[in-house]
Amino acid sequence: MATIIAPSILSADFANLAAEVQKVTDAGAEYIHVDVMDGTFVPEITIGAGVVKCLRKYTDAVLDVHLMVEHPETQIESFAKAGADIITFHVEATRHPHRVIQKIHEFGCKAGVALNPGTSLSAVEELIEDADMILIMTVNPGYGGQKFIEAMLGKIHMLYHMVEEMETECDIQVDGGINAATSLDVREAGANVLVAGSAIYNASDVARAIKDIRGEEIIHHHDDEDDL
Numbered sequence: 001m002a003t004i005i006a007p008s009i010l011s012a013d014f015a016n017l018a019a020e021v022q023k024v025t026d027a028g029a030e031y032i033h034v035d036v037m038d039g040t041f042v043p044e045i046t047i048g049a050g051v052v053k054c055l056r057k058y059t060d061a062v063l064d065v066h067l068m069v070e071h072p073e074t075q076i077e078s079f080a081k082a083g084a085d086i087i088t089f090h091v092e093a094t095r096h097p098h099r100v101i102q103k104i105h106e107f108g109c110k111a112g113v114a115l116n117p118g119t120s121l122s123a124v125e126e127l128i129e130d131a132d133m134i135l136i137m138t139v140n141p142g143y144g145g146q147k148f149i150e151a152m153l154g155k156i157h158m159l160y161h162m163v164e165e166m167e168t169e170c171d172i173q174v175d176g177g178i179n180a181a182t183s184l185d186v187r188e189a190g191a192n193v194l195v196a197g198s199a200i201y202n203a204s205d206v207a208r209a210i211k212d213i214r215g216e217e218i219i220h221h222h223d224d225e226d227d228l
């Protein structure tokens with residue numbers, strides 16, 4: 001499966017969002033990952049549906065909205081109407097995750113279900129069939145620039161096998177601490193949608209950073225004689 005790159009605008013300059021979005025789509029990114037935080041599910045407050053509505057006018061990229069909010073069911077309609085393509089909510093934030101998936105679909109969006117690092121895959125097992133994407137958080141949500149949690153690699157791989165065995169279509173997204181080095185491991189484990197904030201927006205060459213995360217490394221062919 002081809003790898004999809006989803007730059008997180010959490011690490012972008014919020015005063016120049018349209019340009020920051022164009023910068024990464026010009027460099028080949030397929031999705032724009034929008035981190036919505038409510039100050040309750042996670043400590044910070046970030047972006048609301050109004051910002052998504054404004055961004056929609058400036059880009060044709062897939063708007064991938066990551067809701068880190070309590071009671072996500074109350075936010076679906078406004079984000080869908082604002083122009084979100086994918087709406088992902090946390091399984092920890094609602095008692096009725098299956099109903100939230102149904103609601104996202106009713107409003108014409110793809111539905112993603114996110115799991116915190118401390119949440120077992122069993123919390124989403126019965127949802128895989130209906131969800132379009134499962135998001136394995138590889139850091140605890142709330143901030144950009146945190147360190148990748150290695151123990152999540154096994155979880156990604158287990159999910160990959162679950163999806164395979166169910167013979168269903170479900171994207172596997174990872175979010176947190178993804179850079180050129182960790183991207184190699186998560187791709188190998190089975191993830192196909194890679195979110196990256198600081199590794200892309202803090203890079204001096206954004207296009208190079210995206211290629212590195214995608215795994216388009218320049219292969220250096222060593223001449224055998226040189227190694228002697």
Ligand code: DX5
Binds near residue numbers: 033145199
């Ligand atoms: C974390 C957010 C991430 C964040 C990732 O709560 O969900 O999308 O922007 O940032 P990096 O790639 O810097 O870890």
Ligand code: ZN
Binds near residue numbers: 008
């Ligand atoms: Zn995110």
